[in-house]
Amino acid sequence: MEISYSPFLRDACGVHQLAALLMELDPSEEISRLLSADALYQMGRVEDAHKTLLVALSKSPHTAPILARLALLQLRKGFFYDANLLIKKVIQIGDTSCLQQIMEIFREEDRKLLQTHCHSRAVTILKNKQGDTYTKEAIAYLSLAIIASGSQARESLLARARCYGHLGQKKTAIYDFNTILKTDPTNVQALCGRAFMHLVLNQQKEAVDSIISALTLDMAGVVPEILSLKQEAQVFITQGLYSHCRTGLNQLASDRNLPREEASEKLLSIGEALIKIDATKSSWRIFLVDILILTGCYEKALEHLQEVLGPTPRFEPAQARLGFLQLKKKELGAAIHNLEPLAGKDPKDLGFLLHLLDTKQRHSLSQAAAEEGNALGKDQCPEKALGYYTLAVLASNGNPRYLRLRATCLSHLQDFSRALRDLDKVIQKHTASDLQTQVEDFCSRGRMFLGLRDEASAVEEFIRAFQLSPSLALRSVSAQPGPKQLAQMFHVAGQHCLEEQRYEDSWKVIEYGLLLDENSSDLKKLRGRLKREISWGCSIH
Structure with missing residues (x-):
């Protein structure tokens, strides 16, 4: 049942007269009685409005618009028990939409009465009764309170949203919370x-x-x-x-x-x-x-x-923060001892602290950490030295000098794979101006591959060193692995290349192998065989 009140209620007296005429024409017409009751309310004739609604109720006892209006008038009179019975009937009928219209008619103080009553009733239910049935009943009362307020009742919206959440209607609850947040x-x-x-x-x-x-x-x-x-x-x-x-x-x-x-x-x-x-x-x-x-x-x-x-007990993240504060106080020795434990365990966490240091502070830190690592290395404590070298690497943003130190330490610990990764980073930063350093890095990689028992890869690295400078490469391998032993590896590699008919590669390996041991009979024989195969291949063509 819908009634349009604008512009009729601008002239309540005229509306009342029109409604009375309609009732004379058709006494059973419910809409006419509602118009009459609403007009009487607007004119201040509350008792007459009440009587009109009672007559309407006697003809239609289960009509929500009539019950809702009567409830509002009962609240106005202070008859809260009777009003609540009427509201409960409206809730049971399930037609609360009628309140949207009558809110346009009733005065603010009466709407406030309905809002307060419904909210209080909902709070009482939630406080004293448990179960989904009662939660749903509380939601109905809260909905009436929200309608009565013109959707501005924040406490009722909050309570209803929580009820919806309790019932598992999360998205509906979010809608109520958002309604509040739109205005607040x-x-x-x-x-x-x-x-x-x-x-x-x-x-x-x-x-x-x-x-x-x-x-x-x-x-x-x-x-x-x-x-x-x-x-x-x-x-x-x-x-x-x-x-x-x-x-x-x-x-x-x-x-x-x-x-x-x-x-x-x-x-x-x-x-x-x-x-x-x-x-x-x-x-x-x-x-x-x-x-x-x-x-x-x-x-x-x-x-x-x-x-x-x-x-x-000692907690590395806390120790590192203490080390940072000590570094700020220029207590460098204490700082590196507190920062070091985190370097190997959580470099990302340590990185946060390092970002807060300036260039000079980072340089001092990396230098001091490397010196401590060197001292421990001399004392045959590579395990302890490793953490300090890692701290130096992190503090210096991967300075090749400290990467080499850590790679050497890792080699002493037989962790050749990690050592190779460090040297890879070093080689990526090579400059043409430092030939001796480049040669030594390739030779170091060769020795690490030998530690992994990968002689083929080791030979490749040594050849890279010889290609840069044979004299510097010979000097580097003279102590380890030694020229004669390395020449034997070159012989095996050259033989393998020959078997695969990679003649140029085989020739290169043999020539560098003879630089290591010019008297190697194995290499000389292999060179002769290579020459014959090349010559025979040419005669075929």
């Missing part, structure tokens, strides 16, 4: 509620974005909301926050052109919130320390760091 973007409860719904829908990015917005506005209000979640949900949301913000923090550290002040404030509030949620989690505390370090608050950073270090 800073509503922390709505932001948290929306975040939790996104969380259940496995929409982690949306959930984290909403939580970050809420934390920025009111950390004290958001933390209890998160703590009210089940443990697994808390873990999911806090881990999402941490991962998102750790990425942002690393970007701020690596790119000095990014605006830091506002972003740092947001990150700081999130770091503090994480600690309030779970103060025992070391990674949260380290995250807060990193934010304070980034913003130059070194004393505060040290205070939080002590909470992590304390009486607990």
Whole structure:
């Protein structure tokens, strides 16, 4: 049943007269009685309106528009029990849309009465009764309160959204939260509620974005909301926050052109919130320390760091932060000992700290770390030296000098594959001006392939060295593996090339092999055989 009130209710008296005429023509017409009742209400004749509605109700006892109007008038009179019975009947009928129209007629104070009553009734139901049936009943009352308010009842929208979430209607709940946020973007409860719904829908990015917005506005209000979640949900949301913000923090550290002040404030509030949620989690505390370090608050950073270090066993990430602060105080010796443990275990984490150092500080750090590695190497402690060489490599952005030192250390530890990877990086940075260094690098690679028992690859590397400078290459291999032993490997390689009819390659291997051992009978015989095969091949053609 629909009634259009504009422009009729601009003249309530005229509408009443028209309605009376219509009722005389057809006494059973329900719409005429509703128009009459509404007009009488507008004219201030509430009792007459009430009587008209009672007559209409006697003819149509299950009509929601009549029941809703009577409920509003009962509330106006203060008969709350009777009003609630009428509202309950409207809810049972399921036709609450009629309220949308009559809200245009009733005065603001009467609409407020309905809103307050329905909201209070819903809260009472939710507080005292459990189960989906009662939750749905509360939703109906809340919907009436929202309609009565013109969809501006934030508390009712919040309560209804939570009810929908409880019933598993997550997207409907998000719609209610968004309705609140359209008019009040800073509503922390709505932001948290929306975040939790996104969380259940496995929409982690949306959930984290909403939580970050809420934390920025009111950390004290958001933390209890998160703590009210089940443990697994808390873990999911806090881990999402941490991962998102750790990425942002690393970007701020690596790119000095990014605006830091506002972003740092947001990150700081999130770091503090994480600690309030779970103060025992070391990674949260380290995250807060990193934010304070980034913003130059070194004393505060040290205070939080002590909470992590304390009486607990040594924790590499915390040690590294302590080393960074010591480096800032120019305590270089202590700094490298605290930074080194993280170098081999988590280079990315260490990289965050290194980004915050200037060029001079990084140079001093890498030099001191390499010197410590050299000292340990002389004491026959390659395992301990390796961490310091790695620190030197990271601090220097892969300086070839320190890569060579680490490669040598790895070779002593028989880790030839990693050693080769380091030398690959060194060779990529070769310059034509330093011939001796290039030759030595190729010879070193050859020795590493020998460590892997890959003589064919080793010979290739030694040949690369000979092609650059035979004299320098001979000097490099004289001690290890030794000219005669290497000449034998060249003989095997040359023989293999000949068998595959790769004559040019075989000739090259033989010639360099004879540079190693000019008296090698095996190489001379192989050269003679190669000449004969080439000559025979030519005669065929």
